[in-house]
Amino acid sequence: MNCTHCNNEMVKGCNVNVEGVIYGIKISKKRKGLFNKVSAKPKAAVCSNCGYVAFYIDDFKQFRE
Ligand SMILES: [Zn+2]
Numbered sequence: 001m002n003c004t005h006c007n008n009e010m011v012k013g014c015n016v017n018v019e020g021v022i023y024g025i026k027i028s029k030k031r032k033g034l035f036n037k038v039s040a041k042p043k044a045a046v047c048s049n050c051g052y053v054a055f056y057i058d059d060f061k062q063f064r065e
Pocket residue numbers: 003004005006007008047048049050051052
């Protein structure tokens with residue numbers, strides 16, 4: 001995973017927390033069909049060169065329609 005701004009290799013696996021809240025944030029999406037809701041906990045990647053932060057999830061395929 002490279003930075004979209006400077007193409008530097010990003011540091012993955014950073015935890016995402018809302019300040020003051022123990023629980024992290026969650027990405028979810030409503031879907032049609034049997035499993036009609038998918039959700040995932042996002043992780044963050046940080047560029048150590050320019051400070052850009054990107055969110056990503058490991059289990060992204062379940063968000064495909
Ligand atoms: Zn960068």
